[in-house]
Amino acid sequence: MRNLICAISLLGLFLACQPETIYDVGTLKPQSDGEKTELKDDLQFMSIAYRDLFNEEVPPSTLEVMRTAYIGFGDKNLVVDRVVQAMLSNPNLVVPSQLDMLGDKELFINTTYRKFLLRDPTSFELAYWVSQLTEFPNLTPKDVYYIFMTSAEYKYY
Amino acid sequence: MGFAVPTILPSGSLFAATGSRRANHVVFCLFAGGVRNVESIFKNEGNLMPAMLKGNSSISSDIAGGITAMPSSPLAKTLQEYGTLFTNMKFIDGPTGHFNGHTSAITGQHTNSTLSLRNNPPFPTVFELYRKHNSPTHAAKNAWWVSRSNNLYPLLNHSTDPNYGSRYAANQIAPNTFFSWDVSANLKHELEFTGTKAETVEDLRKFMDSNFSTPFSLNNGVVNSKEDREAISAWITTLQNKVTSGQLSNPWNVNPWMSGDQYNIFYAEELIKNFQPELLVVNMFDVDTAHSNFTEYCNALHRADYGVAHLWDTIQNTPGMKDDTVLIIMPEIGRNQTGNSIADIYGRAGLDHTNGDPLSRDVFCMVVGPPGIVKQDSVDNSLRTTVDVVPTIADILGFEQEIPFFLSGQSLTSAFI
Numbered sequence: 001m002r003n004l005i006c007a008i009s010l011l012g013l014f015l016a017c018q019p020e021t022i023y024d025v026g027t028l029k030p031q032s033d034g035e036k037t038e039l040k041d042d043l044q045f046m047s048i049a050y051r052d053l054f055n056e057e058v059p060p061s062t063l064e065v066m067r068t069a070y071i072g073f074g075d076k077n078l079v080v081d082r083v084v085q086a087m088l089s090n091p092n093l094v095v096p097s098q099l100d101m102l103g104d105k106e107l108f109i110n111t112t113y114r115k116f117l118l119r120d121p122t123s124f125e126l127a128y129w130v131s132q133l134t135e136f137p138n139l140t141p142k143d144v145y146y147i148f149m150t151s152a153e154y155k156y157y
Numbered sequence: 158m159g160f161a162v163p164t165i166l167p168s169g170s171l172f173a174a175t176g177s178r179r180a181n182h183v184v185f186c187l188f189a190g191g192v193r194n195v196e197s198i199f200k201n202e203g204n205l206m207p208a209m210l211k212g213n214s215s216i217s218s219d220i221a222g223g224i225t226a227m228p229s230s231p232l233a234k235t236l237q238e239y240g241t242l243f244t245n246m247k248f249i250d251g252p253t254g255h256f257n258g259h260t261s262a263i264t265g266q267h268t269n270s271t272l273s274l275r276n277n278p279p280f281p282t283v284f285e286l287y288r289k290h291n292s293p294t295h296a297a298k299n300a301w302w303v304s305r306s307n308n309l310y311p312l313l314n315h316s317t318d319p320n321y322g323s324r325y326a327a328n329q330i331a332p333n334t335f336f337s338w339d340v341s342a343n344l345k346h347e348l349e350f351t352g353t354k355a356e357t358v359e360d361l362r363k364f365m366d367s368n369f370s371t372p373f374s375l376n377n378g379v380v381n382s383k384e385d386r387e388a389i390s391a392w393i394t395t396l397q398n399k400v401t402s403g404q405l406s407n408p409w410n411v412n413p414w415m416s417g418d419q420y421n422i423f424y425a426e427e428l429i430k431n432f433q434p435e436l437l438v439v440n441m442f443d444v445d446t447a448h449s450n451f452t453e454y455c456n457a458l459h460r461a462d463y464g465v466a467h468l469w470d471t472i473q474n475t476p477g478m479k480d481d482t483v484l485i486i487m488p489e490i491g492r493n494q495t496g497n498s499i500a501d502i503y504g505r506a507g508l509d510h511t512n513g514d515p516l517s518r519d520v521f522c523m524v525v526g527p528p529g530i531v532k533q534d535s536v537d538n539s540l541r542t543t544v545d546v547v548p549t550i551a552d553i554l555g556f557e558q559e560i561p562f563f564l565s566g567q568s569l570t571s572a573f574i
Contacts, residue, residue, distance in 0.1 A: 037371055072330065072340070074314050074327065085346035085348045088346065136354075139354070139358075142348065151366055153366075153371075156371055
């Protein structure tokens with residue numbers, strides 16, 4: 001009995017010493033939903049979107065194209081939507097494969113929340129997303145990125 | 158119990174609870190960046206506008222070499238013969254600048270030097286008046302503002318008036334930049350959200366938005382309905398694909414090239430063919446080269462003339478717009494009587510537009526339409542003002558009586574049957 005208790009205690013100690021998986025989010029602290037109250041202006045939005053996708057600052061020439069398109073059309077929602085879709089269609093964009101996404105749905109969703117919304121999903125959000133990826137296996141990683149990038153929360157910081 | 162008895166107004170239109178229409182579509186062309194009556198309707202340099210104006214006078218010999226020949230007008234007669242020419246129109250009040258001129262024409266209100274060039278105008282535009290005061294409220298897809306450039310003019314799609322604003326704005330597009338090769342190539346995308354996938358994407362986004370505590374409301378631009386946005390987006394995709402594949406290189410076959418003004422009219426025509434909007438305002442701007450090049454100003458006027466004729470031809474060949482559209486053409490301001498010190502290669506002096514020169518306030522207006530609606534080949538020399546255009550549009554589209562405040566001008570009723 002004592003051996004069992006020791007074994008269990010050692011196991012507990014061992015598990016407690018395992019390092020948590022760290023998601024690299026740079027120097028930004030993941031924020032809770034309640035902390036996002038400032039609306040990104042649209043050029044900010046497009047710049048941040050580019051950086052979130054390509055992990056680099058948007059080149060000035062690309063930003064100028066975005067700015068031109070943005071000023072040149074009155075339905076700003078439509079323009080921003082097209083800019084996001086164009087970024088996601090860029091052949092240079094690296095995204096997880098469909099296999100990787102479906103192979104570990106929780107990891108993909110956790111990473112995507114931190115990538116775009118700078119926070120962890122709630123347990124409800126995670127469960128919902130995992131169930132949707134299971135029910136709709138034709139959703140691609142780019143589709144999921146599109147949904148995140150066109151959500152209301154992504155428009156705020 | 159009372160009932161509304163139709164009343165014949167002095168204007169001749171039948172008034173009912175929501176006002177009767179003279180036509181179901183209006184296209185208003187702001188022509189073409191500061192035009193003097195001297196070179197236009199008075200033809201001092203010959204008839205530079207043969208598609209719009211009657212008369213065969215030759216272009217002045219000293220500048221003829223600088224005028225590019227345009228294709229023959231697509232119309233059977235001049236635009237003047239399809240409507241009424243107002244020869245004594247004035248930009249009667251406010252600084253004689255382009256933005257002030259545009260603002261007066263599009264709001265129907267006089268401006269002054271306090272008008273900001275960085276903000277939407279303080280008075281509701283004709284787009285907001287049209288959308289709000291029609292019953293039911295009309296969708297943004299029915300009202301378009303096709304601006305020649307991204308500079309300043311996109312601001313005119315709505316005002317800062319709290320009773321109006323962006324919720325009643327026009328759809329605004331600056332097609333020369335929006336459909337440039339760079340923008341078209343960079344906005345191409347392959348994501349396809351149709352059918353079940355579209356529903357799934359929408360449901361997932363609603364889920365995300367329902368879990369976010371700060372509601373997002375777009376208040377910085379026009380809002381189209383989901384269906385209208387999809388239709389507009391599809392139209393944009395079609396045109397951007399044509400741009401990048403070279404199909405829209407000089408579609409009018411103008412030798413040697415189409416001007417920016419002509420392209421602006423071309424894209425307005427694409428809107429007309431695709432959406433048959435009830436209200437479309439388009440401007441042109443190339444004649445403003447007059448500041449430094451008088452002959453090129455005349456050339457730009459000649460090109461703008463062809464552009465407007467092409468526009469009317471398109472309207473009259475578009476089902477839904479044919480014989481049910483009134484086209485209003487008017488410069489927003491004139492130009493000075495006295496030239497400046499900049500001479501072009503033909504020795505002609507440039508023309509500015511300053512507040513103190515009366516000719517900068519003289520413009521013309523042409524109201525063109527089908528014979529059952531607009532008087533044909535008619536001339537009106539009475540004094541009218543550029544702020545008369547908004548009441549005229551309201552009169553044509555049947556919402557003049559619904560506007561709850563005083564408009565500075567009056568409808569150009571003498572143009573109508």
